[in-house]
Amino acid sequence: MAKKLDTLNLFPQAAKEVVTPVRMVAGKDPSTDQSETGKLWKQCLDIIRDNVSQQVFKTWFEPIRSISWENREMTVQVPSQFFYEWLEEHYYGLLQKTIYQVLGAHARLKYEVVVENTTETLEQRTIKLPAFRQSPASSVQTQLPFTPTAPVQANFPAYLNPRYTFDNFINGESNQLAFSAAQAVSENPGRTRFNPLVLYGNTGLGKTHLVQAIGNRIIEKNRMARVLYTTSERFTMEYVNAIQSNKVNEFTAFYRSVDVLIVDDIQFFAGKEKTQDNFFHTFNSLHQQGKQLILTSDRPPKELQDVDDRLISRFQWGLTADVQLPDYEMRMAILQRKSLDEGMEMPLAIVEYIARHVTSSVRELEGCLISLIAKVSLDGREATLDLAKEVVRGVTGGSGMLRPLNMDDIKEEVSTYYGLPIDLLAGKTRKHEVVLARQVCMYLAKQLTNMSLKSIGSHFGGRDHTTVLHSIQMIENYLDTDRTVAQSVELLRKKVSHD
Numbered sequence: 029m030a031k032k033l034d035t036l037n038l039f040p041q042a043a044k045e046v047v048t049p050v051r052m053v054a055g056k057d058p059s060t061d062q063s064e065t066g067k068l069w070k071q072c073l074d075i076i077r078d079n080v081s082q083q084v085f086k087t088w089f090e091p092i093r094s095i096s097w098e099n100r101e102m103t104v105q106v107p108s109q110f111f112y113e114w115l116e117e118h119y120y121g122l123l124q125k126t127i128y129q130v131l132g133a134h135a136r137l138k139y140e141v142v143v144e145n146t147t148e149t150l151e152q153r154t155i156k157l158p159a160f161r162q163s164p165a166s167s168v169q170t171q172l173p174f175t176p177t178a179p180v181q182a183n184f185p186a187y188l189n190p191r192y193t194f195d196n197f198i199n200g201e202s203n204q205l206a207f208s209a210a211q212a213v214s215e216n217p218g219r220t221r222f223n224p225l226v227l228y229g230n231t232g233l234g235k236t237h238l239v240q241a242i243g244n245r246i247i248e249k250n251r252m253a254r255v256l257y258t259t260s261e262r263f264t265m266e267y268v269n270a271i272q273s274n275k276v277n278e279f280t281a282f283y284r285s286v287d288v289l290i291v292d293d294i295q296f297f298a299g300k301e302k303t304q305d306n307f308f309h310t311f312n313s314l315h316q317q318g319k320q321l322i323l324t325s326d327r328p329p330k331e332l333q334d335v336d337d338r339l340i341s342r343f344q345w346g347l348t349a350d351v352q353l354p355d356y357e358m359r360m361a362i363l364q365r366k367s368l369d370e371g372m373e374m375p376l377a378i379v380e381y382i383a384r385h386v387t388s389s390v391r392e393l394e395g396c397l398i399s400l401i402a403k404v405s406l407d408g409r410e411a412t413l414d415l416a417k418e419v420v421r422g423v424t425g426g427s428g429m430l431r432p433l434n435m436d437d438i439k440e441e442v443s444t445y446y447g448l449p450i451d452l453l454a455g456k457t458r459k460h461e462v463v464l465a466r467q468v469c470m471y472l473a474k475q476l477t478n479m480s481l482k483s484i485g486s487h488f489g490g491r492d493h494t495t496v497l498h499s500i501q502m503i504e505n506y507l508d509t510d511r512t513v514a515q516s517v518e519l520l521r522k523k524v525s526h527d
C-alpha cells in the first residue's frame with residue numbers, strides 16, 4: 029500500500045501543467061490499462077487514494093484518464109474545464125507531490141480538457157499556477173531537506189499549503205479560543221504567552237487548517253521568516269534517516285534554526301523514545317531562543333500515551349486550546365460560506381438538510397458539499413433536496429456517521445414543522461397546538477425508536493408512562509379521523525426517518 033504523503037520527504041517542485049487544445053483521444057481506464065503510461069498513472073492513483081476520502085477519489089480522480097508518458101511529461105485527460113480548475117485549486121499540492129514521488133523531480137503533468145461531442149479547438153492557453161515556494165534543496169534530489177541552507181532566504185521550505193488561511197476559516201463557539209490564540213501567535217510569533225500553542229481535538233475539525241494559517245500569515249508578513257510545518261511522523265522519519273546517513277548533527281542544527289516550528293499530530297510521537305528525546309532538546313533550544321512552537325494533537329497533552337512526562341510538561345507551558353464539533357448554526361455558516369467560495373449558492377433547504385444530518389466533522393461537511401457541487405456542475409443535475417439526501421447518504425453511507433435517531437431529532441423536526449420553540453414541548457403548556465406537537469413527538473418516538481414509554485416521558489418533563497400511552501392513542505385516533513393531522517404525521521415520519 030502506498031504511504032500517506034505527509035509522512036514522506038518530498039520536495040514540492042515537481043508538477044507543472046499546460047492546458048492544451050481539445051483533442052479527442054480516448055483515454056484508457058486505469059484499472060485495465062497495462063501500458064507503461066497506465067501502470068505509472070496507476071501508481072499515482074494509489075498514492076492519491078490513500079490521501080483523500082473515498083468520495084473525493086471517486087469524484088475527482090477516477091474520471092481522469094492517462095494518455096501518454098513522454099519526455100518526462102504525463103498527459104492526462106479530464107472531462108471539463110471546471111474539472112481541471114477544481115483539481116488545480118483543491119489538489120494541486122497532492123498532485124504535485126504524487127508526480128514527484130512516482131515520476132521524479134523533473135516530471136510535469138499536462139492536462140487535456142476533452143469536452144465530449146465537440147471537435148472545436150480551443151485556443152491554447154496556460155493557466156497560471158498558484159505561487160509555489162521552491163525548496164532550496166529541491167534541485168538536488170538526493171539532498172536531505174534539512175541540510176542547512178547557508179543564508180537565510182525567503183524561499184525556505186515551509187511545506188505550507190497556501191489554501192489554508194485565516195480568511196477562509198470560519199470561527200465560532202466551537203473553535204473560538206483556538207482561533208483567537210492562533211491569530212495572536214501569527215501577529216507576534218514567539219512573543220506571546222502562547223508558546224507553545226497546542227491545539228487539540230478530533231479529526232477533521234480544522235487543526236491543520238489553523239496551524240497552517242498561522243504559518244501562511246507569518247510568511248505573508250515577513251518573507252524572510254523561517255517557518256517550518258511538519259508532522260510528528262515526518263519528523264520521526266527524517267530523524268531515522270539522519271541517523272542512518274550519519275547526519276544527526278545537520279538534522280538537529282536545521283530544526284534548531286527555524287523561527288516557527290509547527291508539528292502536526294504529536295500523538296504519533298507515542299513510543300518513539302529516541303525521537304522524543306531529540307524533539308525535547310529541539311523544543312528547549314527553540315523556546316530558549318524565543319522561537320515559536322505550534323503543535324496539534326488529537327487529545328489534550330496530559331492524555332498523550334507513551335510520551336515522556338518531561339515533554340508533556342513542556343507542552344503545557346503555553347496555551348492549550350481545544351477545537352470542538354461545530355454546532356448546528358456553525359455547520360450552516362460553514363456550508364454557506366464554502367458554497368459561496370465555490371461560486372455556487374445552495375438553496376437554504378439543502379444547506380439546512382446537510383447541516384442537520386452531517387454532524388461528525390467539518391471534513392465530512394466539505395465532502396458533502398464537494399460531491400453535491402460535482403453532481404450539479406458535472407452531471408448537470410438540479411440542486412434539489414432529493415439530491416442532497418442522496419449525497420448525504422453517499423458520504424455518510426456505511427461509515428455509521430448518521431447518528432441513530434433520537435428524541436432531539438424528533439423534537440427539532442416537529443417543532444420546526446409546527447413553528448414552536450422547542451422548549452415548549454417539554455414544558456407544561458396545555459395550549460392545543462403545543463399539546464398536539466408534543467403528542468406527535470411521542471407517537472413518532474414510539475414508532476421510530478426503541479425507547480420505552482418511560483424513557484419517552486422523561487424527555488417531556490418526566491411525564492409518566494400512562495400519559496405517554498394516552499398521547500400515542502390520541503394520535504392513533506386522529507390518524508383515522510383527522511386528515512390534516514394524519515398528513516402532518518406522515519410527512520414528519522418521512523422527514524425524521526430521512527425517508
Ligand code: ADP
Pocket residue numbers: 196197198199203229230231232233234235236237238362390391394
Ligand atoms: P484536522 O487537522 O483537525 O483533522 P483539518 O484542518 O484537516 O482538520 O480540516 C479538515 C477540512 O475541513 C479542511 O479542508 C479544512 O479546511 C476544513 N475546515 C475545518 N474547520 C474549518 C473551519 N472552521 N472553517 C473552514 N474550513 C474548515
Ligand code: MG
Pocket residue numbers: 232235236237292
Ligand atoms: Mg490534521
